[in-house]
Amino acid sequence: MTDPNEPLPDFSDVQGGSSSTAPKPQERTYTVVKGDSLSKIAKTLLGSAGKWKVIYEANKDIIKNPDLIYPGQVLRIPQV
Amino acid sequence: MRHHFLHRAAAAAAVLSVVAAGCKKAPPPPPAAPPPAPVTVASVDLGKQLGPDTRVVQAMTTFGVRDTIYASVATTGSATSAVLTAMWTFQTGQKVDSTATTIAPTGPAQTEFHIVKASPWPKGKYKVAIWLDGQVAGEKEFEVK
Numbered sequence: 001m002t003d004p005n006e007p008l009p010d011f012s013d014v015q016g017g018s019s020s021t022a023p024k025p026q027e028r029t030y031t032v033v034k035g036d037s038l039s040k041i042a043k044t045l046l047g048s049a050g051k052w053k054v055i056y057e058a059n060k061d062i063i064k065n066p067d068l069i070y071p072g073q074v075l076r077i078p079q080v
Numbered sequence: 081m082r083h084h085f086l087h088r089a090a091a092a093a094a095v096l097s098v099v100a101a102g103c104k105k106a107p108p109p110p111p112a113a114p115p116p117a118p119v120t121v122a123s124v125d126l127g128k129q130l131g132p133d134t135r136v137v138q139a140m141t142t143f144g145v146r147d148t149i150y151a152s153v154a155t156t157g158s159a160t161s162a163v164l165t166a167m168w169t170f171q172t173g174q175k176v177d178s179t180a181t182t183i184a185p186t187g188p189a190q191t192e193f194h195i196v197k198a199s200p201w202p203k204g205k206y207k208v209a210i211w212l213d214g215q216v217a218g219e220k221e222f223e224v225k
Contacts, residue, residue, distance in 0.1 A: 009202035016168070
């Protein structure tokens with residue numbers, strides 16, 4: 001029986017990971033041109049502007065601010 | 081004269097063979113390959129040690145407070161992209177960890193998920209749910225003693 005007054009255990013120091021024998025899907029790349037935004041690229045390549053976050057998450061190492069991308073940047077486009 | 085006859089016979093034979101070839105029925109096209117089977121989760125096993133094939137060395141459901149806990153997920157089928165997620169929860173429903181990985185299997189495959197905690201695991205019951213493309217595809221309960 002769990003005591004409702006008992007503090008919840010702390011799982012903040014848990015680290016998870018994974019690996020697989022299956023190959024990873026092939027990623028496309030896209031070179032940013034003038035006038036592009038993540039949502040515009042997402043709509044063109046992933047079919048929905050709302051999927052901009054998928055591109056952002058896959059490129060966090062080179063995109064510091066999702067509202068600022070620059071012509072010439074090469075973005076990884078994951079398969080969704 | 082004999083030469084002429086031989087030439088004519090050869091020419092006639094050639095024409096006949098061309099005509100015969102023209103009448104031959106084209107072989108039927110090979111049957112279309114069946115569509116590849118979609119990815120499904122075949123089994124989920126828990127353990128505290130992995131073998132080189134990404135399977136747990138010994139399946140178990142009870143762990144110690146210092147153990148690394150592995151969930152080895154066997155899948156069958158193929159896909160150009162499938163998202164496997166392991167959602168680990170404590171007995172209270174509290175989320176312990178969630179890890180997702182995208183795979184493109186071409187047949188049977190093994191995917192392992194693991195959790196490790198710097199401080200000892202709270203004793204109690206836990207559950208790992210394996211999601212495949214947004215649907216629960218397998219679950220396993222375990223206990224930390």
